[in-house]
Amino acid sequence: MPHHPDRGPDPRPNPGPNPRPNRGRTRPVHPWPLRLMHWLNATAIVVMVMSGWQIYDASPLFGFSFPGRITLGEWLGGAIAWHLAAMWLLVLNGVAYLAWGSLNGHFRRRLRPPGPREVWRDTILALTFRLDHRHGVYNAVQRALYLAVIAFGVLAVASGLAVWKPVQLWFLSDLFGGFRASRYVHFFAMAGIVGFLAVHLMLVALVPKVLPPMITGGRLSEDAP
Amino acid sequence: MSDALDRRRLLGRALAFGALSVLPGCNYDNLQHPDFADRALRAMSRWNDRVQAALFDPHTLAPTFPASAITRPPRFNAFYDEAHVHVVDGASWQLELFGNIAEKRPWRLADLRAAPQESQITRLICVEGWRVIGQWGGVPLGWFLRRIGADTKARYVSFRCADGYYESIDMPSALHPQTLLALDFLGKPLTPPFGYPLRLRIPTKLGFKNPKSLVALGVTNVFPGGYWVAQGYNWFSGS
C-alpha cells in the first residue's frame, strides 16, 4: 500500500534495502466506482432539475416561471412522474457514493475540508489563471465546491421528502418550518446545485484535461498522492 | 406474464437504457399508445404506490390548526371553472352503495346528518404545490364503513361524483381517524362549488384525492383508478 503524504509521518519501520518496488505501477486518477456514480448522479440531477422546474411552474414561488423549452415532462403529471422516478436513482446513487467515499478513505484523502485562507488563495490563483492542476489532487476551491454541493444535495433530498410527505415525515416538515417553508428550502437547494454546476462546468472548460480521466479513469503513478 | 414480472422486466429495461435515451418521451400524451418512457414511469409510479402504503402509519395524524389560520376566502378548484359547477338537488339526492358491502340500502342526507359527526381544521395540499386551511365536519368514513357492513379487508374504497369525476383510496387510509364524509365546510353545509351535498375529506392525501358531490361509494378489490390517475398522476398520492 503506497504511503500518502497527507496521512502524517510514515508509521512503518524503515522498510530496509528492498521496499516493495512501486516504480512503473499505476492506478486510475478516478477509480471506476467514482466515475460510474459521478455520471449516474449527473444524469439524475439533470432529470430532477428539469422536471422540478416544470413542477414549480404549476404554482410558482416567485414572480417568474421556467420556459417550457428547458423543462421536462410537458405537464405537471408527467413532470411529477419523472421527478419521483429519478429521485430513486439520485438517492440510491448518493447513498452509495457517501458510503464508498467514507469507507475507503476517498473523502479523507481527496476531500479534506479546506480552510478559508486556502480557499481564498486558490480562488485568487484560479481567477488569475495561475492555479495549476495535478491529476488526483483537488485544490481548495474544488474541495470547497464539492463539499458544498454534497451538502446542497443532502438538503435537497431532505426538503424534498418534507414536501412529498409532510404528514408521515412530519419531523422533517417541522425541521424546515412547515410545508410552505420546505418548498422554499427545496428551491434554494436546487439553486445551490445549479449554481455549483455552472461553476463546475466553467472550471472543466478552463482546464479541459481533467475531463478524460473522469470518463476513462486516467493513469497515475503509484507514488503520486 | 404476471404483473410483478412485467414490472420487473420494464424496470430492468429502464435501467439498462438509462434515463437519457428516453428523455424526449413521456408526457402521457397518447394513452392508447404509451411509449417506452410512459410505461417505465408508470412502473415507477406503481412502485411509489407501494412505498407510500408501507410508509403510511394509521396512527400519524395530519396537523390541525386554530380557527385563525383558516384560508379566507376559500379557494375553489376543479377540472372546470366555478361557473360550470354541477348543482345537486339535496332533497332527492342519495348515496348509492356498491361492491363488498352487507347493507347496500342508499343513504339520504337526513340519514347522514343523524350519524355521529366530527369537525376538524386541517390543511389541504394541492398536487400543484399550494395549500389552504379549512374546517370540515361530517361522518368519519371508518364509522360509516363499519356501519354499512363493508368488507374492511378489501383493498379499495371507490367514489363516484355527480360531475363525472371519480376517485379511489386504499382501505388503511379510508379507516384513518381523520378521514371524513364531509357535510359541512367552515361551520355551514357544503355549498355546490365545495362539494354539496357530500364530499370526501382526507387530510392524509393530496387535494385531488378528495372527491366532491359524491353520488356513489363502493368497496372493492379491483383497482378502480381515478380521473387524474388515468392521466398520469400517482395513485396513492399520500401526504
Ligand code: HEM
Ligand atoms: C454534466 C456535466 C458534468 C461534467 C462534465 C463534470 C465533470 C467533472 C470532472 C471532470 C470532475 C473531476 C475533476 C478533477 O479531477 O479535478 C468532476 C468531479 C466531481 N463532480 Fe462533476 N461533472 C458534471 C456534473 C456534475 C454534477 C451535476 C454534480 C453534482 C451535482 C457533480 C459533482 C461532482 C463532484 C462532487 C466531483 C468530485 C467527486 C469526488 O472525487 O468525490 N458533477 N466532475
